[in-house]
Amino acid sequence: MTRYLLWGGMMLMVLTSWAVPDTLYLGQLNGHQTLFQKATYTFTPIRRHVNATNLDSLRALPDWKILEKSLNTQPQQAYWVHFVIHNDTDLPRVVYVYTSSVNQSVRFSVFRGDSCQILQSGTMTPTSQWATSENDTYIPLPIGANQTIRVFGRISHQTGILPFLTDFKTPKPSLNLQIESEDYYQKRVLREYRSNMPEFQYRSWIQGALALAMLFVGLLYVKYRQPIYAYYWVYIVCSFVFSLLKTRAYTPLGHSLGEWPLLKNHLMETLLWWGIGAYLFFMIELLDLKKTNPHIRTWFRRLAVLLWGYGAVYLTVMLLTNDGGLQKLSFWGGRFVAFPLYLFTLIWIRRSVKSPMVPYIILANAVLGFFGMLAWLRAGEVILKGVKLPANLDDLLTLSFAVVAEIIVLSLAIAHRVRLLEKEKTQSQLAYFEELQNKSFYEKRMAETEMLALRSQMNPHFLFNSLNSLEYLIMSNDEKKASSYLAKFSKLLRMILNHSREESISLEEELTALRYYLDIEAMRLGDDFEYQIEVQRNVDVESLIIPPLLLQPFVENAIWHGLMPSHLSSKKLAIRIRSKDDKKVEFEIEDNGIGRKKASELRNRSTVKRKSYGMDITQQRIDLFNRNYPNQLTIEVFDLQKEGQTGTLVRIIYQIDN
Structure with a gap:
């Protein structure tokens, strides 16, 4: 039993x-x-x-x-x-x-x-x-x-x-x-496909908009290389990849992404925090917090780095553990912490930051916050659980759509910022151009003043030499020559005084004054001195404009230092003017005097040290003229040796820049 x-x-x-x-x-x-x-x-x-x-x-x-x-x-x-x-x-x-x-x-x-x-x-x-x-x-x-x-x-x-x-x-x-059963299954799948079709269309439109924005901002960064476009591009990339990961599994893209389900499931939360971090850096640049509020900029930067670090740690932990509880805690807890902080930041920006970008920031974040909150509550099945709004509008309540709506506003902000920067750049360029004009004007006026001062120095120098010649004639008891000399000297002096007030004169006026001067010197030197002025036919002496007293100092130097010490019975001076082309005129002053080497030796042996101020002043005038005017003067001096005789050739090349 x-x-x-x-x-x-x-x-x-x-x-x-x-x-x-x-x-x-x-x-x-x-x-x-x-x-x-x-x-x-x-x-x-x-x-x-x-x-x-x-x-x-x-x-x-x-x-x-x-x-x-x-x-x-x-x-x-x-x-x-x-x-x-x-x-x-x-x-x-x-x-x-x-x-x-x-x-x-x-x-x-x-x-x-x-x-x-x-x-x-x-x-x-x-x-x-x-x-x-x-x-x-x-x-x-x-x-x-x-x-x-x-x-x-x-x-x-x-x-x-x-x-x-x-x-x-x-x-x-x-x-x-x-x-x-097979029939029931096919009807159910078809019903799901039909009900999901509006969402699929909306999601495709959102992904296309994000892809276009990502391409556009990327090109802006490539062109301008500014950090604001780099941070904005990272933000859009995070949003774009986030939207891709939400793609339905039955689509080709969703089917491909489904090969890594663990990464696909947990990367979305990480992209959210990474995107917010990039967005904080973007706001730093957009609001120019480096200049307006460096302390808040430092706080924003630290918070952004913290969010990037949290996103990386969260992804690593979730890939190792796949802890659904931690995932849920991050989803709800992170948002409960972030939302008040987010609201406080917007209020602070509205009150403390003075920037034309602030209204755009407030509007963009209001749009993002409104649609993002609806998407958050809908994803948590707090609202619209099992409800279909007209025209399937509830399918738009996604974080990706909230980001697209925000990007539209921020794109307007960037366009406004670019317009302000271009306006500021234009104003800066105008101010700089005006400053350059003023600087150029004052430099030109200074150059003119300096030129006038140099010409004023030429007048006493020439006057001193001429009075010496007049004194010589008077001492020689040659009253007739002295009287003629004095008459020509007065005419020459009047012309020189008139020319001293001008920036430029015609070649004809220069030659007229030069002839007066040579006639005066010929009276002092006697019959041994002869001169000639040769002007090429194609040179228009009336319309060719040159600086005043251009030739006279070289002619004077040839007479006083080359011809007067010479013991030749025939002292000759030749002045030749010819045109090489429409933009180049050559002036040549040639004498058969003792030459530069002999003249230098005589000055060194002379007990009376007489410095030639005229040539120094002339060289300063030429340097100043070349620095401040488009036309350019070049001086070439040659020592001559002809049949046992010496001499000097001065060639002045006048380059005309029309």
């Missing part, structure tokens, strides 16, 4: 630990049916390894129970579901198992007789491993006519590389599995 009681107790324990699921018959499937009360379940530690291809190993899992709707799952457990499906029809059928959109890892072991097939789905499963290419929430189960399949499914959270770093509390696996 005792033996039978022990045997009965053992059988009761086995029946209690191995609950057998009811068989689902496809002939009785009317569209869809949940697995509650039809399947059994158990759970194991999430990191416990179980051979999912061995039927006996799966059956040996302990504590199989009937799947109840009221089951409360735990995120650190792996749940096993067991159900049996029999195709009681004469045609092969395909049924689909809806595995819920919250499950990260779903792995089915499908047994058909002695064979086993592994099928996967879940939000953390790469797209190339999906059981169906449409999405990550369905697993198709093809069943032949009058065939029975046994399915063991493992549903769990996707653990990270180092799960012990954190103690995640969410997400909880969902065992709300549903069997759907």
Whole structure:
């Protein structure tokens, strides 16, 4: 009797630990049916390894129970579901198992007789491993006519590389599995595609707008190389990549990005903080806080670096742990901390910063804050849960759309800033040009004054020499020559005084004064002296304008230092004027005097040291003229040696810049 009681107790324990699921018959499937009360379940530690291809190993899992709707799952457990499906029809059928959109890892072991097939789905499963290419929430189960399949499914959270770093509390696996017929599945997928089409169109438009803005701002940075465009470009890039990561998985782009589900899922939060950090640097440049408020600039910079660092640390931790609790804490906690700080910053900018960019900043952030708050509340299912606004406007309530709306306003701000900078640059250029004009005017006036002073020095110098000649004639008792000399001297003196007030005179006036001077000197030197002035026919002496007293100092120097000390019986002076082309005139003054070397020796031996001020003054005038006027003067002096006789040739090249 005792033996039978022990045997009965053992059988009761086995029946209690191995609950057998009811068989689902496809002939009785009317569209869809949940697995509650039809399947059994158990759970194991999430990191416990179980051979999912061995039927006996799966059956040996302990504590199989009937799947109840009221089951409360735990995120650190792996749940096993067991159900049996029999195709009681004469045609092969395909049924689909809806595995819920919250499950990260779903792995089915499908047994058909002695064979086993592994099928996967879940939000953390790469797209190339999906059981169906449409999405990550369905697993198709093809069943032949009058065939029975046994399915063991493992549903769990996707653990990270180092799960012990954190103690995640969410997400909880969902065992709300549903069997759907092929017709029901296709109608449901089509219905989802249709309902998501407006969102897909809006998202494509937003991504296109962000891509265009990213390209435009990138080109601005390449052209101007200013930090403001670099920071703004980084901000737009973060927003653009964020919008790409939100792309639906059934699109080609979403399917490609789904190959890295862990990175795709956690990079979005990191991009949010990185984008805000870049935005703070952008505001520093836009508001020119370096000049207006350096202390707030330092605070902004530190906060931006902190956000960049937090984004990098968050991404690293999440890739290592995939802690859903930490993800949720960052999503809600970060926003609760950031929003008051964000609001305070806007109020401070409005009150403290004096810049024409402030209204744009306030408007842009008001737009971003309004739509961003709506998108945040909608994503957290606080508002508009299961609600469709007219024209599917609720599909626009995304952070990406909020950024696009803000970028439109900030683009206007940048355009206004560029216009202000161009206006400021133009005003600076005008002021600089006016300053240059004033400087040029004063320099010209100074040069004219200096030229006038030099010419004023020439007048006493010439007057001194002329009076010496007059004194010589008077002492010689040559009254007739003295009277003629005095008459010509007065005319010459009047002309020199008139020329001293002019910046330039005609060549004809210069030659007239020169002839008076040569006539005076000829009277003093006597019959031994002769001169000639040769003017080439193509030289228009009336219209050619030259500086006053250009030739006279060289002629005077030739007479006093070259001809007067000479013992030749014939003292000759030749003045030649010829035109090389329309822009070049040459003046030559040639004498047959003692030459420069002999004249220098005589001056050195003379007991009376008589300095030639005339040539020094003339050289200063020429240097000053060349520095302040477009026309240029060049002086060349040659020593002559002809048939045993010496002499000097002075060539003045006058370059005319019309």
